[in-house]
Amino acid sequence: MFEVRFHGRGGQGAVMAAQALASAAFSEGNYAVAFPYFGAERRGAPVLAFTRVDSKKIYRKTQVYEPDFVVVLDDSLLEMVDVTEGLKDGGVVVVNTRKKPEELALGENIKVATVDATGVALEVLGQPITNSSILGAFAKATGAVSMDAIEKGIMDIFGNKIGMKIAEKNCRAAKAAYDRTISADGRPREKEFEKKPKWLPDVKELPIGGAGVKMETNAGMIGPGSFLENKTGGWRTFMPIVENDKCVACQLCWYFCPEGCITMVPYDNNRFKKGIAIDLDYCKGCGICAHECPTHAIEMKR
Amino acid sequence: MSIGIKDLPEENLFTAGHTACAGCGAAIVVRNIMKVLGENTVIYTPANCLLVFGATYPHIAWKVPYHHVAFENTAACATGMKRALNTLGKEDTTVVGFAGDGGTADIGMQALSAAAERNEDIIYVMYDNEAYMNTGIQRSGSTPYGAWTTTTPAGKVIKGKELFKKDVAQIILAHNVPYVATASVGYPQDMLKKVEKAKNMKGFRFLQIYSSCPTGWRHPTDITVEIANKAVESGMWTLFEAVDGRMEITHRPKERIPVQDYLKLQGRFRHMSEEQIRILQNWVDKKWDRDSRLEKALKMLDESTD
Known part of the structure; x- marks a missing residue:
């Protein structure tokens, strides 16, 4: 069994990538499931999607907490989300970035693979939608599925949803990304990832009338105008x-x-x-x- | 002298950091309307995108009192708040309901119609992105003919929505309310003027504002405003206002561009056949003719009765 966690942003197609990977693994005779993590996301907000693949029937229905592989569709997420959280030793992180794998310090005992999937997508598709390209990189970096299977998966999922012509284009993007993917051993992190504390309101802490009063909490500002804490520049x-x-x-x-x-x-x-x-x-x-x-x-x- | 872009204050009462998609038309509308309405305003929104991207617990982008209400009762809740404020002697506070097209044309219609009938002293803003975008692009009564949505898919036999757009502004106009206007995110001067006019009036005021949606309409994020412009220039969208029922078209395109020039910019119309485009063009021509005749008839409303 192997489990994959996709970190993306709404609109980049992490969910479709997870589905296409599942379809690819299925075409090689495996059992596979793919599912997203739901929230109130808009385009650009961080999202999660998962794929689970096994040679036997899959009974586990939880989210993926200890992935074998992690796929990051947007390198600006590296600073916002702990992408290697729960990643098994010997696991692989595939990142869409223009940097070389040696430049990323994501932890020891893992492999890091990088590809400029945005560049590939802009070149082949004319749009910065990286879900197909990153699958090519995934096949190269992990070897968990073959490139042929990935193509089948893309044709299946993309073809059904947006038409065969665009699906073929996406296959070309995946192949181009496959050729351009480079891997290296992971370097230890320079500093531990700082997880933002969650703000769980206490009855005593909560002002009357909900968030009508601007107040400082251990997780940042809440109340009128507090969205200013949410730096959307990373999108x-x-x-x-x-x-x-x-x-x-x-x-x-x-x-x-x-x-x-x-x-x-x-x-x-x-x-x-x-x-x-x-x-x-x-x-x-x-x-x-x-x-x-x-x-x-x-x-x-x- | 009416308000212009350069008269708007620098401060945003609807702040940055909200989580709307890049290129969101509704965000442009709301941010600038709030600059005109000012601090002494109370906001109501039912379920819509604006609710989610403007206030996701525990964050909130509004700097004015803001309430989330059920889908169907925006106008009723705003009514209650306005009456309570009147009782407290705060008559000068503006109460505004911001709803999408689903929450206005479909689900919120009965409360809206009732509030209009009672001529409640509130402003109701319908930002029209022509589908239920918040829940993932389902068709609404306001979705135009031929448009793809997830519930009117483009297949081999049926291609997009087969019914035509509901004219909500005309429905409200039939309620004989003090002010009804349509505006577009592509015409800033026109929109600001109308919002200011509405703010300085009493009674029920209704604004329907065309706001493009890159995600649901399948268009690049940078042409949000261009599409809103083309909608007016092609006649898909009529800019008018009606003070005490006297309807006047506020922008009349010199020469209407073919509706295809508007359609081809958007992925939601990509599948449309020539026959469908002809049907839609025909609908636009008829609608424009009807609007022009209505204007002629309603402009002189009081001259014959006074």
């Missing part, structure tokens, strides 16, 4: 680069930003505002500002 694939010389202070980007993370730089000689500043702690990289800017002063770059 970003593309980053806005601003050329303030071109800015005519029309304030359209400032208006259209869904996050409200753009601020106008104050008045210069009481005439124009000088330009804008983007708070990258919150910018999700949607690109509306760049698309709406009348003078093309903003450009989205990876």
Whole structure:
């Protein structure tokens, strides 16, 4: 039996990757199950999905707590989530990153494999959706399933859902990622992963009227405006680069930003505002500002 | 002189850090409406995306009093709060219900209609993303013809929704309320003007705001605003307002672009056949004709009766 945990962000397709892996293992004559972890996730928020594969019928229905393999679809998650939590000795972590495996310090007695799946996906699919590419990397790094089986799995799951043509494209992405995957032995972590404490409210602690009063707890701020604690900048694939010389202070980007993370730089000689500043702690990289800017002063770059 | 983008305050009463998808149209709408309405506002939302991305326990993005109510009773709850505030002598506090199209056109309709009939002193904002996006893209009464959703899939025989979009703003207009308006996330000036107008009026005020949804409509996150623009330019969406029933179209595209130019930007319409596009274009032409005639008839409403 082997168990896999997928760490992704909503919209990257971690659930479909888990299903395609299960389908791949099934095509090799195994029993396999795949299931997501449900929460109130939106696109970009961290999500989990699991695959469990065995040669015998599977009766275990729990989430995967001690995975053999971990797949990370977005390297910005490495700082937010303890991806190696419960990972067995000799396990493999497959990470989508532009870094080399030697650069990642995720722990001893494990193998680390890396691939620039986002780059592959942008090249082959034209979209930063990395779930198919990462499966190619998984096959190369773990050897738990063959590349042929992965292709079958992708054709099965993707083909049914989004059509055969796009499924074939995804197979090409997986193969490209297979060729570009490199592995190395894991390095010990430089410092232990700090798990954020959970805030469990006490009746005495909870202000009357729920979270109507802003208050500090051991897990951070709660109450009005406390979402500011939630730094959504990590969701970003593309980053806005601003050329303030071109800015005519029309304030359209400032208006259209869904996050409200753009601020106008104050008045210069009481005439124009000088330009804008983007708070990258919150910018999700949607690109509306760049698309709406009348003078093309903003450009989205990876 | 009505309010413009440059008159808006810098402070966000709906803060960053909320968990809406990148490129969310509803987030743009809510954030800017709150800048107009100001601090002296109480918010009600039923189940919708805004509820989840604006306040997930224990975090909350709102800096004003905020209540989550059941799906069907946004207008009823807002009514209760407004009356309680009046009793306390806080007549100047604005009470706003923010609901999606599912919570307005389908589930919240009876409470909304009743509140409109009683002419309660509240503002009801329907942000229209044309499906139940929060639960994973199911069709609503507000979903347009031909659109793919998970409950109107595009198959070999039936391709997308077979029924047409419900015109909620016209339903509310028929209640003879002081203010009904439609707005779009793509027309900032128009939207801000209408919100400000609604804020300074008394009685039941209804705003239906078109807000694109990259996740549910299957379009790239950066063209949220462009799509909202094209919806107006193609006539899929009519911008109008009606003060005391006097309806006036506030933006009339010089020349309507073909509806296909609007459809082709979105994955939810990708499967549509030429025949379907023709049917939808026909529907748009008829709707536009009807809206224009309505405007003509309702504009002169009081001239003949006063």
